[in-house]
Amino acid sequence: MNDTFEIISHSAEETHAFGVQLGQAAEPGDVILMTGELGAGKTTMTQGIAEGLGVAERPRSPTFVMATEYMGRMPLYHLDLYRVEQAAELCELGLDEYMSGDGITVIEWADRTPDAFLSGCLRISLEPVDDLARRITLAAKGDRHIAFLASLQAHTTVEKR
Numbered sequence: 001m002n003d004t005f006e007i008i009s010h011s012a013e014e015t016h017a018f019g020v021q022l023g024q025a026a027e028p029g030d031v032i033l034m035t036g037e038l039g040a041g042k043t044t045m046t047q048g049i050a051e052g053l054g055v056a057e058r059p060r061s062p063t064f065v066m067a068t069e070y071m072g073r074m075p076l077y078h079l080d081l082y083r084v085e086q087a088a089e090l091c092e093l094g095l096d097e098y099m100s101g102d103g104i105t106v107i108e109w110a111d112r113t114p115d116a117f118l119s120g121c122l123r124i125s126l127e128p129v130d131d132l133a134r135r136i137t138l139a140a141k142g143d144r145h146i147a148f149l150a151s152l153q154a155h156t157t158v159e160k161r
């Protein structure tokens with residue numbers, strides 16, 4: 001079983017659709033850490049995840065709020081750490097509580113979220129190749145997230161590298 005794989009998305013719609021597959025496969029306690037520059041597609045994928053979870057609203061990149069909760073077949077905790085500088089602030093946010101909870105947690109700008117915090121997680125990095133193409137690299141840590149990744153790898157319709 002691989003604990004990492006790479007796909008290429010050719011459009012925002014494709015990244016969204018991959019998110020839907022993620023949302024459908026997610027289980028309570030799953031943690032998705034997203035990295036990628038401004039406009040890479042983190043929120044686009046999160047909107048797909050929300051749809052896959054049956055959330056009625058469309059998550060946006062929060063401007064001032066760092067965490068937003070949505071309800072689908074389970075809660076979706078959407079965090080954006082763009083403005084968070086220090087690990088101490090992460091503790092103040094109660095990140096550990098989100099992660100041990102009954103829902104799925106998606107964190108944008110998770111570059112500074114240390115793995116050491118987590119028993120398991122799925123890291124997703126989105127890298128623009130050109131205007132429309134994104135290289136999406138997925139890496140899992142921990143048994144549950146490795147199994148999650150394997151099921152995504154088996155079922156995704158997005159081009160594999």
Ligand SMILES: Nc1ncnc2c1ncn2[C@@H]1O[C@H](COP(=O)(O)OP(=O)(O)OP(=O)(O)O)[C@@H](O)[C@H]1O
Nearest residue numbers: 009010011012015038039040041042043044061132
């Ligand atoms: N293959 C693609 N995947 C995702 N988004 C794409 C793709 N091609 C073009 N786009 C466009 O790139 C933009 C991605 O914006 P989005 O808000 O999802 O990025 P973000 O990573 O969340 O940025 P920020 O860090 O500012 O929150 C959208 O305008 C989307 O239409």
Ligand SMILES: [Mg+2]
Nearest residue numbers: 042043061108
């Ligand atoms: Mg965003």
